[in-house]
Amino acid sequence: MNKLVIQVPASTANLGPGFDSVGISLNRFLTLKVYEHHEWKFEQISTLLPPLPDNDDHFILQIAKQVADHYHKSLPPCRVVVDSEIPLARGLGSSASAVVAGIELANQVGQLSLTDQEKLYFASNIEGHPDNVAASLFGGLIIATKNKENGFEVVPFYDLMVDFLVFIPNIELKTDDARKVLPSSYSRQDAVRGSATSNVLIAALLCGQYELAGKMMEQDIFHEPYRSELIPHFHEVREAAKTLGAFGTVISGAGPTIISLVPYGDGERIAKHLRAIYPQFQIEILKMNRNGVVVEYDASYKALKS
Numbered sequence: 001m002n003k004l005v006i007q008v009p010a011s012t013a014n015l016g017p018g019f020d021s022v023g024i025s026l027n028r029f030l031t032l033k034v035y036e037h038h039e040w041k042f043e044q045i046s047t048l049l050p051p052l053p054d055n056d057d058h059f060i061l062q063i064a065k066q067v068a069d070h071y072h073k074s075l076p077p078c079r080v081v082v083d084s085e086i087p088l089a090r091g092l093g094s095s096a097s098a099v100v101a102g103i104e105l106a107n108q109v110g111q112l113s114l115t116d117q118e119k120l121y122f123a124s125n126i127e128g129h130p131d132n133v134a135a136s137l138f139g140g141l142i143i144a145t146k147n148k149e150n151g152f153e154v155v156p157f158y159d160l161m162v163d164f165l166v167f168i169p170n171i172e173l174k175t176d177d178a179r180k181v182l183p184s185s186y187s188r189q190d191a192v193r194g195s196a197t198s199n200v201l202i203a204a205l206l207c208g209q210y211e212l213a214g215k216m217m218e219q220d221i222f223h224e225p226y227r228s229e230l231i232p233h234f235h236e237v238r239e240a241a242k243t244l245g246a247f248g249t250v251i252s253g254a255g256p257t258i259i260s261l262v263p264y265g266d267g268e269r270i271a272k273h274l275r276a277i278y279p280q281f282q283i284e285i286l287k288m289n290r291n292g293v294v295v296e297y298d299a300s301y302k303a304l305k306s
């Protein structure tokens, strides 16, 4: 029986001031194994996923059908086995990964031959911002924006030499709820200062000036001042991580996960100290993923991991 495997990485968005524009692809994965079948059937094998519809109402299939409908195509039914290493509603891009998986499912099963630009267009419009979806699609550090023509521009960068520490709390925070606490507009002074901070952050990352990047990460004025109260222990974790040598610590996406940029290869040392102080967090060392979404036919699942 033919088998298709679609693997989509997690992501962290914003990096502080890069609100809705900056994302980094991370080495935790949502994986779909897709088999020919007489009807649509979804099976979940991940303990990280709550019970979800097992039929046509599954979120990933809804996305796939939305894309196929756009091209007036119907999708042949499949059995889809869903595995996920990405915790839901934690700020690690689970919804973006599911959206990208749905688009790729439609692309493969419906033989749509979508371009990268088309995938980015659908994914960004469905998710509402391009940061997580672009990272899940293309891998690496991505800087993305909507353009005046209602399309999206994205620049990926793959030469970051840092590790990431994630502090995952045992609570969920829906992105929609974390967006409701943000102001609807910013003064010109704040817009200039916030975007200038983000510009310097990106320039520093591209030049490998990680100390400066970390400093800029921690000077966001777009979202963290409003969201930090929703994030347990945010300020003290930031200070503790800095004391141990982290470059910078920010809210991952909309939270509640906190993420630190740390020197390459130094993650385990810092994590060991912090696990002793903060047992309420699951503290993990993550790496940047450089592949983005990967598709293989009849391939071994393990062979896909980067």
Ligand SMILES: Nc1ncnc2c1ncn2[C@@H]1O[C@H](COP(=O)(O)OP(=O)(O)O)[C@@H](O)[C@H]1O
Binding pocket: 030, 049, 052, 059, 060, 082, 084, 087, 088, 089, 090, 091, 092, 093, 094, 095, 096, 098, 173, 174, 175, 176, 253, 254
């Ligand atoms: N693998 C998945 N399958 C189905 N739905 C998913 C999956 N991953 C995420 N979702 C949907 O996305 C929601 C979480 O999205 P969101 O609040 O944006 O948090 P996150 O920061 O994890 O993206 C979940 O409650 C669920 O509805």
Ligand SMILES: N[C@@H](CCOP(=O)(O)O)C(=O)O
Binding pocket: 011, 012, 013, 014, 019, 020, 021, 090, 091, 092, 093, 094, 095, 096, 129, 131, 132, 175, 178, 179, 223, 252, 253, 254, 255
């Ligand atoms: N830019 C978005 C990113 C949301 O990321 P998620 O991983 O929490 O879905 C925002 O900050 O709202």
